[in-house]
């Protein structure tokens with residue numbers, strides 16, 4: 001059980017585009033008066049999810065409650081970024097009652113959980129629970145399944161290779177560390193697919209972990225917060241492909257930011273992003289752009305081949321109306337094709 005004098009932290013993990021930011025927003029909107037703070041970590045170099053959450057307009061949620069840790073992997077920058085950011089939250093005159101940590105979709109959660117044993121913070125915080133958000137349709141489409149041909153080729157080249165593809169490895173690590181799993185985007189899944197995906201998730205789990213089906217990450221906060229898992233004291237129950245932060249680098253993935261010019265209509269940018277998403281190795285595209293004659297900022301994001309858009313907020317006075325898209329992909333993804341698609345349509 002967790003110590004009630006420690007501030008509970010919930011780690012939200014889940015692959016790129018699974019619905020983590022949507023979940024954080026939902027929890028903030030339904031905090032029921034509880035003082036929440038959010039630490040957001042990004043893989044790409046554009047602080048982004050934080051800006052989505054900041055723009056939420058949720059009552060009681062101020063800019064200082066959202067702390068962004070851009071550029072990289074939380075678990076690898078524990079001393080430099082994570083511990084100081086957490087300490088800054090804890091040292092506030094009115095510290096949060098519960099902290100949500102949204103990890104990058106490519107982060108492995110276990111090293112982050114381990115970081116809660118750092119002397120600086122160990123007596124002050126505890127991991128209340130690790131929540132893994134699963135992109136149901138992506139799993140159903142085989143996005144994380146191992147490619148038998150690739151595996152065979154890898155094995156032939158290197159007998160030490162014990163795992164499948166890097167996507168499956170990250171996906172598995174996130175499930176293996178979870179105290180609770182959200183099977184999300186069920187609004188886009190047929191009943192058969194749900195059964196298959198639930199079976200696939202269960203296959204990966206080393207222990208009994210509850211799976212909740214959700215659409216748009218909607219789940220009662222009372223179910224998610226207050227699990228009292230004290231995960232940092234329970235690391236052995238959470239096997240991982242990478243047991244230490246040193247043991248994992250991010251060589252498997254890379255990201256770039258690309259400037260985009262103002263567009264005439266949202267559909268014009270959506271069409272470009274759809275084409276860019278077809279380039280080999282692309283996993284996630286998201287960003288914003290100005291639309292001719294519109295006072296609002298257009299947000300466009302793609303997960304796999306599915307692209308969505310909305311206007312999130314008015315451009316601020318004096319803010320440069322520069323369009324930028326962040327593209328995350330497997331190492332060596334076809335950057336030229338992505339640039340051509342985003343620039344020329």
Ligand SMILES: Nc1nc2c(ncn2[C@@H]2O[C@H](COP(=O)(O)OP(=O)(O)OP(=O)(O)O)[C@@H](O)[C@H]2O)c(=O)[nH]1
Pocket residue numbers: 014015016017018019020021022023049104105184185186187188214215216217284286301303308
């Ligand atoms: N149809 C459907 N769309 C969803 C659902 N949950 C999230 N989305 C959409 O999926 C996209 C990605 O959602 P996010 O919440 O940004 O996902 P994320 O896990 O934070 O993404 P990264 O931070 O890039 O890893 C957005 O366009 C969401 O609106 C869902 O349950 N159903």
